[in-house]
Amino acid sequence: MRFSPLVDQLMEAFRVLPGVGPKTAQRMAMHLLERERDGGKRLAATIEQAIDEVGYCQRCRTLTEAELCVLCESPRRDDALLCVVESPADQLAIEEAGGFLGRYFVLHGHLSPIDGVGPEAIGLEQLEALVAQGVIQEIVLATNPTVEGEATAHYIATQLNDYGVRFSRLAYGVPMGGELEYVDGGTLSRAFNGRLPFSSE
């Protein structure tokens, strides 16, 4: 059934959002038109403004509308420790886990020669310039544990090898609170190879 071209267009437009299929898009369109016209107007204006104004932090390349992001501006973070992530969402996940007090660098992707994504597209010149300042002592290569993420981590460690920086990678193993039965084979064999000494004392 079609209400009218414009209502249909609205339902269709919502499908650009992740995880939104036809049913959810319809519910969103109905909700805004029936009950939330003010909130809908605000949403439209905010999307518009954010897309126009939000760019990358000049230092760490995370999303921000300012020149430097909140974390890069903070005087409380450890300048000697840098965590390299593929996306702002990864950065957010690490921040929410807590415990890391260094700074970040966001690649916005990973190396992917097939798709034409080379070192410059993920900001590696900028990363090298940052490392060349001589303050960073350890780089945590927190790219995803995928083939592309691993390859990107290796490439970065190779390229920046001459700066005397230590590189590290997140530990692989079984996830906390999970059940071994449901852990995939690759993860399980990695966890076996990386097993740790344990004592009951």
Added chain:
Amino acid sequence: MRFSPLVDQLMEAFRVLPGVGPKTAQRMAMHLLERERDGGKRLAATIEQAIDEVGYCQRCRTLTEAELCVLCESPRRDDALLCVVESPADQLAIEEAGGFLGRYFVLHGHLSPIDGVGPEAIGLEQLEALVAQGVIQEIVLATNPTVEGEATAHYIATQLNDYGVRFSRLAYGVPMGGELEYVDGGTLSRAFNGRLPFSSE
């Protein structure tokens, strides 16, 4: 963690959508900013335009930006049969189920004296004017099977009693494909009271 005020505002703005909590809002904001700036711009423009232009059909009160909606314009529907629903979403559900070939009237709510929703707010004067034209022979009162929906159906049937129109209500009973075990008691006792003759011939 905060990226920047504007990114936070964007995450917050998405929460106006139904079923969108903080995590989903964050994923939507990241998705638009990282991968779908064009689609996001289109979404914002379409929301804006739809909220500005979409109003109610002058005949049936469903959502449309035209004077009359597609269904009211259609010459193929049965003018003698009118289905009264609480919302455009209910109308959509009935149309998608198929089988109903009459016309609709959308209340946009139900009577609710406590919230100050009286007969005029749900368009009952307009409905009466429609019925007074003398073409409608049956009105299916397809308001929700809730206390408010029932009360609204009763009110409408009482008010329009003098026009010689037949009134009907959707059948109550166990849903198709469901398991009796999981059907609530109210529905089950309704289904018992309304049990139908059955023969194996």
